[in-house]
């Protein structure tokens with residue numbers, strides 16, 4: 001049977017200390033409910049002495065949430081502890097969390113207290129909190145940089161005074177996994193009453209090791225992890241809840257430990273927090289980032305289609321994503337392209353797949369990501385007849401003081417028997433008009449553009465533009481559509497498509513349409 005690790009969430013306290021992450025009461029309440037639904041064991045709701053607003057938030061959260069412990073932070077002084085006790089009065093399961101730094105640097109420069117005074121104040125603080133609440137956590141702040149002998153002494157005294165949890169913070173993110181393992185193992189081996197309290201990890205991410213250090217503590221015997229959603233917190237942040245929870249679950253074979261967390265709520269909770277704080281998680285963030293279950297490389301996509309465990313150690317549904325995302329781009333291969341086209345209702349195989357794949361790669365070289373609409377635009381093409389012109393190249397020159405000029409090269413004919421023609425037009429109302437006139441010169445048609453629209457059919461800066469043109473030729477109306485990442489090219493293609501319609505003839509009378517409108 002797996003050992004159950006307590007998840008102490010401090011998103012609303014240490015997380016909120018992250019510059020730019022302050023939350024108002026309504027936001028804190030919404031977040032506290034989401035953390036309860038996520039099934040964290042403890043919510044550290046705030047630091048009640050910090051401000052009237054923080055006191056009210058802790059009080060409101062304590063009264064709102066059920067089935068979860070609510071903690072309030074306090075320094076080792078009477079006012080802080082009493083204020084925390086007051087804020088937590090309405091909680092179903094309150095916890096007072098008192099802290100006092102123990103490292104030499106903090107003793108000498110910040111607190112200006114010697115070891116003796118630290119010991120005395122820690123004991124007094126824990127005892128005062130115990131008079132208000134049965135559930136008391138003590139944190140020797142900066143424990144990771146505290147002399148081990150003194151740390152053992154303080155921890156033993158805090159437990160004797162009534163602490164039910166002893167939290168071992170790496171306040172400045174200085175530790176490495178071996179360092180943290182050694183700290184916790186030393187406490188386990190040397191503190192005589194250590195079995196009377198739960199050992200907790202509270203690691204910061206200054207060297208990017210908060211999750212690894214927390215896990216090292218679990219290996220050495222810790223039973224609680226303090227963490228925040230998306231890893232927000234002081235400076236580089238705290239241990240990320242989603243990462244440490246999924247590390248324990250995915251590597252249960254190694255840790256033989258798990259949590260009560262409903263992991264399917266990780267992504268929604270992460271997104272709620274990003275929405276509230278305006279701090280988006282990076283795309284490549286483990287577990288909850290947009291790329292965490294996305295694959296663009298052909299070899300990986302092929303593996304994923306054959307068997308998802310080839311390239312994924314967790315299932316996206318397990319953490320709250322709907323599915324794996326096979327992103328089509330310049331690194332993708334035929335397997336993923338054919339799979340996506342089939343899902344879009346355009347199954348292609350054999351020679352057609354080879355041709356579409358070729359066009360897809362050329363498009364992907366121009367675009368960061370190829371979207372479904374791009375693919376449909378690639379395959380949804382009527383086959384050209386021998387009479388139809390297609391665009392080979394264009395050049396357009398435009399200047400504020402000179403009239404534009406445009407040169408187009410068009411091709412027509414069947415395989416092996418094609419002709420290319422180039423012509424140039426000087427003048428016109430603008431670059432597009434000059435291009436359309438150049439097309440007219442090649443095709444020998446006279447077309448009057450009656451309607452012209454261009455819009456984006458895919459997302460992003462490198463989106464595909466779609467141009468639609470209605471033009472009149474010999475009193476009849478013809479429509480054309482063109483798609484490209486370059487809107488000028490899309491427009492020229494649309495005009496050529498309308499011209500091909502005119503070459504075929506048989507368009508509706510132009511004035512009939514006008515009356516209908």
Ligand SMILES: CC(=O)SCCNC(=O)CCNC(=O)[C@H](O)C(C)(C)COP(=O)(O)OP(=O)(O)OC[C@H]1O[C@@H](n2cnc3c(N)ncnc32)[C@H](O)[C@@H]1OP(=O)(O)O
Nearest residue numbers: 014017047049050051075076077099100101110111141171
């Ligand atoms: C590692 C951590 O995350 S600790 C939590 C950090 N979080 C915060 O600080 C957020 C909320 N803080 C605040 O709103 C304010 O700092 C308050 C209201 C708590 C205190 O404000 P002030 O009274 O103006 O004090 P200030 O913040 O300037 O300095 C902190 C004081 O607390 C003392 N102190 C720090 N930690 C402790 C402690 N655990 N126990 C007792 N005293 C402490 C400092 O020595 C300093 O005392 P001094 O003024 O006698 O030198």
Ligand SMILES: CC(C)C(=O)C(=O)O
Nearest residue numbers: 099139141142169171
């Ligand atoms: C208050 C304590 C637990 C803290 O946040 C830290 O030491 O990082």
Ligand SMILES: [Mg+2]
Nearest residue numbers: 014171202234
């Ligand atoms: Mg902290």
